[in-house]
Amino acid sequence: MASKKRTIDAYFGIPKAKKPRDSDAVVLQEKHTAPKATKTTSCHTTTYDTTKPTTSTHSELANYSIHASYPFPILHLPYALEAEISDLPARAARVIADQPDLDLLYFEPYISRQAARQLFEFLRSELPFYRVEYDIMRSGIKTHIRTPRWTTVFGLDETARFEINHPSASGSISDPRSSKGKVVDTRTGKPIPVGTYDTPEQKTQTGYKAIPRPVPHCLDVLRRSTEAATGCQFNFCLVNYYASGADSISFHSDDERFLGPFPAIASLSLGARRDFLMKHKPPKSEPGEANSNDTSKGSLKLPLGSGDCVLMRGRTQANWQHSIPKRSGKNEWDGGRINITFRLALVRGGTENYYQYNVGSGPVYKWNAAGQEMRPWMQTPKP
Numbered sequence: 001m002a003s004k005k006r007t008i009d010a011y012f013g014i015p016k017a018k019k020p021r022d023s024d025a026v027v028l029q030e031k032h033t034a035p036k037a038t039k040t041t042s043c044h045t046t047t048y049d050t051t052k053p054t055t056s057t058h059s060e061l062a063n064y065s066i067h068a069s070y071p072f073p074i075l076h077l078p079y080a081l082e083a084e085i086s087d088l089p090a091r092a093a094r095v096i097a098d099q100p101d102l103d104l105l106y107f108e109p110y111i112s113r114q115a116a117r118q119l120f121e122f123l124r125s126e127l128p129f130y131r132v133e134y135d136i137m138r139s140g141i142k143t144h145i146r147t148p149r150w151t152t153v154f155g156l157d158e159t160a161r162f163e164i165n166h167p168s169a170s171g172s173i174s175d176p177r178s179s180k181g182k183v184v185d186t187r188t189g190k191p192i193p194v195g196t197y198d199t200p201e202q203k204t205q206t207g208y209k210a211i212p213r214p215v216p217h218c219l220d221v222l223r224r225s226t227e228a229a230t231g232c233q234f235n236f237c238l239v240n241y242y243a244s245g246a247d248s249i250s251f252h253s254d255d256e257r258f259l260g261p262f263p264a265i266a267s268l269s270l271g272a273r274r275d276f277l278m279k280h281k282p283p284k285s286e287p288g289e290a291n292s293n294d295t296s297k298g299s300l301k302l303p304l305g306s307g308d309c310v311l312m313r314g315r316t317q318a319n320w321q322h323s324i325p326k327r328s329g330k331n332e333w334d335g336g337r338i339n340i341t342f343r344l345a346l347v348r349g350g351t352e353n354y355y356q357y358n359v360g361s362g363p364v365y366k367w368n369a370a371g372q373e374m375r376p377w378m379q380t381p382k383p
């Protein structure tokens with residue numbers, strides 16, 4: 001996402017990022033038809049069924065991640081795919097650090113091509129997507145921005161976590177939407193109001209304006225294996241869907257203060273191959289001397305294929321920008337591409353920013369397989 005958008009909060013005094021505490025555990029409970037085991041990592045606990053049927057069964061299809069913040073239950077991965085992406089990388093990474101301030105790990109691929117194709121199809125079909133629009137001030141003029149790609153996001157910054165949900169305390173288990181998984185303060189365990197737009201809480205700043213959403217199981221499997229593969233910790237998962245070459249992301253850095261000074265961002269590609277361009281930021285000093293197209297300090301093009309992963313770390317975000325440019329001509333319609341980034345947001349500003357610019361307040365869309373396009377998702381009325 002363009003830094004112009006993501007850095008808006010910086011202008012409104014988001015506090016400087018603090019070091020995360022070891023005890024800052026985000027707890028995510030998901031409801032399954034047959035919970036069998038619990039796996040714990042430094043930041044998430046997920047209860048899930050480890051029974052591996054040899055074929056696709058009815059109970060497998062009945063497994064969903066359910067949370068009040070989701071527009072609809074989100075299907076779990078098929079077992080075979082889950083097993084494959086629990087054990088990554090498919091191939092060791094190479095370091096790319098041969099230019100000033102650049103520090104990348106490039107897994108080519110990170111996920112086998114076959115599993116990447118399945119994961120692409122699965123996520124495009126099962127996740128809720130948004131086409132976010134918003135206004136910014138550009139040179140004193142109010143400008144309307146239409147995000148040129150589909151987006152969705154899950155996660156919560158280190159200052160809060162999702163409370164373990166006890167089905168008995170949240171009503172009938174047979175109603176999937178009764179599951180609450182409240183947001184609570186990491187230190188005190190006290191509930192934090194969410195979705196406080198246009199309410200008194202918004203003014204007193206006690207609540208989240210956003211409605212944070214736990215990382216669903218299908219992405220959490222990948223989040224956990226990516227933590228293991230990179231040695232980094234992540235609490236946010238941003239997803240971009242580029243339907244065609246007309247969808248893009250312009251040059252930006254993911255260098256917001258809420259990510260801390262040396263953020264590690266794992267960026268995974270699925271589906272169509274797209275060029276990932278990087279260029280060193282122009283020197284700040286002499287105004288007028290360097291323009292934004294200045295690549296004298298270095299540039300790089302990675303033609304990211306399905307299953308590839310780039311870990312951007314160290315001084316990279318502070319000094320480099322990256323983009324996925326539009327592409328036209330014969331390659332414009334060679335299939336969509338999904339990009340998943342895992343990040344670690346340290347403070348509330350990260351949560352507010354990510355939901356504002358990746359979910360927004362517009363309609364929910366879901367993939368329509370027959371029409372091969374995103375269509376507005378209609379909520380089925382409860383009986």
Ligand SMILES: O=C(O)CCC(=O)C(=O)O
Binds near residue numbers: 267276322323324
């Ligand atoms: O799609 C990509 O590879 C890059 C996405 C990106 O830079 C972002 O979401 O910040």
Ligand SMILES: [Fe+2]
Binds near residue numbers: 322
């Ligand atoms: Fe980015």
